[in-house]
Amino acid sequence: MSAPSDNMPVVEPLVRSKPLLIRHLPYFIAAAILVALAATMRFDGYILNILMQATTFAIAVFGLSVVLGLCGQINLAQAAFFGFGAYAVGLGTADYQLSYWLCLAAGCLLALLAGAVLGMSTLRLGGHYLAMVTISFQQIVTLVMINAIWLTHGPDGVSRIGRPDLFQSSQSYLAFCVAMLALVGYFVWHLSDTRLGRAMRAVRDNELAAGVVGIDVFRTKVAAFALSAVLGGLGGGLFAGGFAYVSPDQFSFAESVVFLTMSLLGGVASPIGSAIGTGLLILIPEWLRFLKSVPGLYLAIYGLFVILIIRYMPDGIWGFVTAGLDRWRTKAKTPPPAGALRLVPATVGGDIVLEVTGLSKYFGGLKAVDGVDISVRRGGVHALIGPNGSGKTTTLNVLSGLYKATAGKILLDGTEITTMPPHQRTAAGLGRTFQNIRLFRSMTALENVEIGAERPGNATIGDGSDDLLTERAMEALTFVGLGNRANEPISSFSYGHQRLIEIARALAANPTLLLLDEPAAGLNSSEKLELHELLERIASQGLTILIIDHDMTLVSEAAQHITVLNFGRRIADGESMAVLRHPDVISAYLGTE
Amino acid sequence: MDLALQLLFTGIGIGAVYALVALGFVLIFRATNVVNFAQGEFSMVAAYLMVVFAVDLGWPYWLSFLIALAGMALLGAIFNLGVYYPLRHRTFLPVIIATIGASILLANSVLAIYGPQPQVLEGWFETPGIQLGPVYLDSQYLLIIAVTVVLVIFNYWFFERTMLGKKLQATSQDKEMASLLGISVSSMIMITFIYSAVLGGLAGILVAPILFVSIQMGSTIALKAFAATIIGGFGDVAGAIIGGLALGIIETFGAAYISVPYKDGFAFLVLVAFLVFRPQGIFGERVAEKA
Numbered sequence: 001m002s003a004p005s006d007n008m009p010v011v012e013p014l015v016r017s018k019p020l021l022i023r024h025l026p027y028f029i030a031a032a033i034l035v036a037l038a039a040t041m042r043f044d045g046y047i048l049n050i051l052m053q054a055t056t057f058a059i060a061v062f063g064l065s066v067v068l069g070l071c072g073q074i075n076l077a078q079a080a081f082f083g084f085g086a087y088a089v090g091l092g093t094a095d096y097q098l099s100y101w102l103c104l105a106a107g108c109l110l111a112l113l114a115g116a117v118l119g120m121s122t123l124r125l126g127g128h129y130l131a132m133v134t135i136s137f138q139q140i141v142t143l144v145m146i147n148a149i150w151l152t153h154g155p156d157g158v159s160r161i162g163r164p165d166l167f168q169s170s171q172s173y174l175a176f177c178v179a180m181l182a183l184v185g186y187f188v189w190h191l192s193d194t195r196l197g198r199a200m201r202a203v204r205d206n207e208l209a210a211g212v213v214g215i216d217v218f219r220t221k222v223a224a225f226a227l228s229a230v231l232g233g234l235g236g237g238l239f240a241g242g243f244a245y246v247s248p249d250q251f252s253f254a255e256s257v258v259f260l261t262m263s264l265l266g267g268v269a270s271p272i273g274s275a276i277g278t279g280l281l282i283l284i285p286e287w288l289r290f291l292k293s294v295p296g297l298y299l300a301i302y303g304l305f306v307i308l309i310i311r312y313m314p315d316g317i318w319g320f321v322t323a324g325l326d327r328w329r330t331k332a333k334t335p336p337p338a339g340a341l342r343l344v345p346a347t348v349g350g351d352i353v354l355e356v357t358g359l360s361k362y363f364g365g366l367k368a369v370d371g372v373d374i375s376v377r378r379g380g381v382h383a384l385i386g387p388n389g390s391g392k393t394t395t396l397n398v399l400s401g402l403y404k405a406t407a408g409k410i411l412l413d414g415t416e417i418t419t420m421p422p423h424q425r426t427a428a429g430l431g432r433t434f435q436n437i438r439l440f441r442s443m444t445a446l447e448n449v450e451i452g453a454e455r456p457g458n459a460t461i462g463d464g465s466d467d468l469l470t471e472r473a474m475e476a477l478t479f480v481g482l483g484n485r486a487n488e489p490i491s492s493f494s495y496g497h498q499r500l501i502e503i504a505r506a507l508a509a510n511p512t513l514l515l516l517d518e519p520a521a522g523l524n525s526s527e528k529l530e531l532h533e534l535l536e537r538i539a540s541q542g543l544t545i546l547i548i549d550h551d552m553t554l555v556s557e558a559a560q561h562i563t564v565l566n567f568g569r570r571i572a573d574g575e576s577m578a579v580l581r582h583p584d585v586i587s588a589y590l591g592t593e
Numbered sequence: 594m595d596l597a598l599q600l601l602f603t604g605i606g607i608g609a610v611y612a613l614v615a616l617g618f619v620l621i622f623r624a625t626n627v628v629n630f631a632q633g634e635f636s637m638v639a640a641y642l643m644v645v646f647a648v649d650l651g652w653p654y655w656l657s658f659l660i661a662l663a664g665m666a667l668l669g670a671i672f673n674l675g676v677y678y679p680l681r682h683r684t685f686l687p688v689i690i691a692t693i694g695a696s697i698l699l700a701n702s703v704l705a706i707y708g709p710q711p712q713v714l715e716g717w718f719e720t721p722g723i724q725l726g727p728v729y730l731d732s733q734y735l736l737i738i739a740v741t742v743v744l745v746i747f748n749y750w751f752f753e754r755t756m757l758g759k760k761l762q763a764t765s766q767d768k769e770m771a772s773l774l775g776i777s778v779s780s781m782i783m784i785t786f787i788y789s790a791v792l793g794g795l796a797g798i799l800v801a802p803i804l805f806v807s808i809q810m811g812s813t814i815a816l817k818a819f820a821a822t823i824i825g826g827f828g829d830v831a832g833a834i835i836g837g838l839a840l841g842i843i844e845t846f847g848a849a850y851i852s853v854p855y856k857d858g859f860a861f862l863v864l865v866a867f868l869v870f871r872p873q874g875i876f877g878e879r880v881a882e883k884a
Contacts, residue, residue, distance in 0.1 A: 072686060074686065074689070074690070076693070121865055121869050122868055125868065125872050126685075127685060127689070128627075128689055129823070129868065129872075131628070131630065131689055131693070132628070132819045132820075132823075132864075133864065133868065135816060136816050136820070136860070136861040136864060137861070139812075139816065139857065139861070140861050143857060147854045147855065253812070257693070257697050260693075264690070295708065295709055296700075296701035296704025296808070297701070297705040299697055299701040299704075300698050300700075300701035300702045300705055302697060303694045303695065303697030303698030303699075303700075305694070306690060306691065306693065306694025306698075307675070307676060307695055307698065310680065310690050310691045310694065311691070
């Protein structure tokens, strides 16, 4: 781990925002009113049942908005997790006379464990594995519910399910469920702006870049999946208490599909959308009861809905509404001006920041990188050049952990990082940009850079509070000249500016070594000049840069030291001008007679 | 020992069906990088088409068979135009959700038309089977194994020896380059969907006399076939076939020696074991995303 230098000033945010709870007071007031209404209004039994169903289902659908909406991972077993909660409360209170609260907690815990185990076995693999495994899991749970009669009563289901003493009447129990819904809704709504929520969104937008900015991708996905499972279990536990009877068909694959449709229809990205989708899909079938008289018909319509929503309204109803609102709302607020960016690269090791010895990467028989040594001195700009196919980008990918080295050793500031996954290398002080830009495209420039600033081990953000993060990110954006456009979405920036945002994202993390992968590619000549000037400003603060580029003018002017690769081997290394005059280098670039 | 041989025969027969559906999965995955979650419904729909023509209308078996396959070709084309093609430039998540939607639509449309009672479809042959030493060879199982062998050979010939097969391969490996070489990528994808729908349909028609023709048969077969592709190595044609056979055998033995009601669970257990210990499958290689 890198350590801050001794003269680090104490970080204090410039502006302190009001505490969250006060800013969100209107939400809690509205929620309290809803709970009060649920507790006092007179409903007939039919309406009460519909409200009970909508409330408990919405909690499970909130779970989907976490895993699918925030993190981009599919879960087709939400009904199974819902069933875990429901059967825990059902069997616990009816068969074993246990306390309702104990059963509810056990149900959530069971769902959490099942979700975590399922996620851990599958989430390292591609998304279609997860889809199939969750479907299989759903089928197994249904099989067990029907066949393990000694435990679950089989197809007969569980009846006479208890409620807590405090909420014996249906009306008070509904009020309790609404209160739970409001709490979960607040949690899910707020989650997207927490560290974990940002990590989830980053994983959804660009998994590779998320790893490289310091996010543990696998753990984030498992957390999202487990969280979604817990919310499923919680919804199910409340559901069981509400209806006093559960049976296996209520937790079948068809119900998982219903949950998915609810979430897609309303808008998977936000809890408001989830609530809208749940409400609509519970009410619409009630209005169109005749559809239920033909088995299969209403589910067929759900299937059609799923296809149509995905094609024509990918962000759901709420996404559609907010997009409309954004159009006539005033433009994004210009953020307050920020101070100068301070780069205080850690200095733990000696004179050499990056020491690469005997690094090799083979793809089958192809030796893309073959026994390369590189030592990057502290401070200044070091360039890695070579003709196309010489192994430059492969070297960079091995350095940042996207590829595993076949052989060799990598020391960053005295720490061995050869076998670390990308996010740990980032935590150890490595920053990088990509040749083909990898930003988190659904977020604003500021959010992208904030995620960079959040690097574990970044000493410039103090305790990592939201205010300090924003301030650090604003400084980095201002440093690259885009501070006044911080709140704009990535898609509104030109290619050259997106490159600068990527650099700002890496700088905000206060790295020890910055790897730039062909930063001049695709830039016009004035942008190249700006880039050159930016590199000088970065280097002048003592941050070491390792740059790969084809632009010889940029490389020869900016870099003090050059390493040249050809066919995966190092053919020259040394002070810039000497290397560029080296006959092997000239022949590698221009060919020999 | 006799029982084991009998089970082995049955396992290979049922495994051949999984292999056929798995082949359809793999073909679409290689052409589009998308897993088609409605692949199993293709089998189910084809089996119901057979029920319509051969049972309800009483038409000759061979004629119904041809009509059902033609119907599957049509369904494959509609599926491509309605579900995959409009989303081809989106990420994989919307596409798989759409194919899941299509699978629900197909299964429940058939349910709405035909009701939940399983239907019965006779086998192709009058003779129920032959006794070979200790093993009774059911004629339908023999047919399934024979058709699978023929199809595997055809598949090899088609993809390795014909121009169309090579164009399909080129498309699945690099769409942009293929289109620059004058291959019509959209028609190649169309052909892939039609071919996989027919393959899936064939599997459904073959297995229908063994199982009942039911709404659930699609999702059951699809899950097994998907497990088969993972066991074999995702995206690998030979892997899909070996995986399918292996799964058929494991499942048949599991049902005979361990538990019948949980028969469908074995596929899942094998699947999870592979995911944890050997996610690249028997033949597969793990491919890292390029930076």
